[in-house]
Amino acid sequence: MSAPLDIRVQAEAFDAGAELNAFAARTDGMGALVTFNGIVRADGGLTAMEIEHYPGMTEAALTEIAAEAAQRWSLGAVLVIHRHGALRAGETIMMVATAAPHRADAFAAADFLMDFLKSRAPFWKRELGPDGASWVAAKDSDEAALGRW
Amino acid sequence: MSAPLDIRVQAEAFDAGAELNAFAARTDGMGALVTFNGIVRADGGLTAMEIEHYPGMTEAALTEIAAEAAQRWSLGAVLVIHRHGALRAGETIMMVATAAPHRADAFAAADFLMDFLKSRAPFWKRELGPDGASWVAAKDSDEAALGRW
Amino acid sequence: MDVLYFAWVRERIGLPRERVESDAATPRALVEELRAREDRYAAAFADLSALRVAVDQKLTDFDAPLDGAREVAFFPPMTGG
Amino acid sequence: MDVLYFAWVRERIGLPRERVESDAATPRALVEELRAREDRYAAAFADLSALRVAVDQKLTDFDAPLDGAREVAFFPPMTGG
Secondary structure, eight states: OOEEEEEEEEESOOOHHHHHHHHHHHTTOSSSSEEEEEEEOOOGOOEEEEEEEOTTTHHHHHHHHHHHHHHHHHEEEEEEEEEEEETTTOOOEEEEEEEESSSSHHHHHHHHHHHHHHHOOOOEEEETTTTTTEEOOHHHHHHHHGOOO | OOEEEEEESSSSSOOOOHHHHHHHHTTTOEEEEEEEEEEEEGGOOOOOOEEETTTHHHHHHHHHHHHHHHHHHHEEEEEEEEEEEEEEEEEEEEEEEEEEEHHHHHHHHHHHHHHHHHHHOOOOEEEEHHHHHOOOOHEEEHHHGGGGG | EEEEEEEEHHHHHHHHHEEEEEOOSHHHHHHHHHTOOOOOHHHTTTTTGGGGGTTTTEEEEEEEEOOTTSSSEEOOOOOOO | EEEEEHHHHHHTTTTTTEEEEOOSSSSHHHHHHHHHTTTHHHHTTTTGGGOOETTTTTTOOOTTTTTTTEEEEOOOOOOOE
């Protein structure tokens, strides 16, 4: 199955609910739909976040990850939206959606996309808190998660 | 953490996108949000579906499954909406949403909820196709999936 | 007690719920009593491995005690989600 | 070739991209040349295990061939999602 891949890298905020409904409408016939939404956490006095990315490579890396997911699982469609630039606490950073005839495929593909997007797509987060700004450090657990696949 | 559980069993259609946005708004501070949407598949000439349930036991079973998920994983909130009655192809049958500080918890809890909801909540689907109506048979793989947890 | 039927069990028996006077000690014993009544019950309960039972709205097994139960429900394996 | 820096690598070096004339055979050799230039490069490249490299927008390793590369990027481990 060659599932359509919809990959967007943008500074603009987006409406996750509207994207879910639009995705569901265009994947008519698929029984299972999984989404992941990453949101700027409000803990530790975090007030805002800045996301830097590598224009050109970002889109290529996301497309490669999504294509790999579509090859491993039987999917009807894949959506990836990832923001860059300035975000406030509570704002949606990114969203992944997968549609499949069977729920196990939709779950596994979304989980896989998140693991690879986290460690293989060129985004860097900087958090702005009461003590100033600091780059978010990559977690060993995120790198280790890739070994699951 | 005692995560709030929002459990709804209803005949009325619902707006999955609006529910996602409302869920995200009330779980402010959680970084990871996973949703599953089950949709009436349009394959095999299927034109409609009827879902029977066991009023009273349905709500109790869903609450028990959601509470079990909230005990196993660190969650900020759980949402389960499941329709009964008549549905047309393309309509949303049900939705599960989990919010958590960490994505692994949100994914695992949503996956768990779906496995148990599928085989332990008293719903029965009847499909209406070109050859008439037939009760959907439970799959051995759905029962086997419970062994994962 | 109230006995409830769902999905194709309901269809075969021809009603969704009925009042049953019984001293059956277990769902299995209750099924034996119902089977003896009429063919439609025998047909619905032909293969217990294809059925599930709930006592007072809790999923249980066919050998669980019925002592004091107010509501027993028989139905096929569930297919939600 | 164009050499790009992201996140704290960009901050330490003080610019996001520059044109570099080099015959370095690998990213590791290119790093050695840059380190020799100025302290800010030495500081940014102090610990290569904390860095990642992409050649022509493809993630690779520090010993990959640079032959014909148009663009080399250095950055810390990625933290998207």
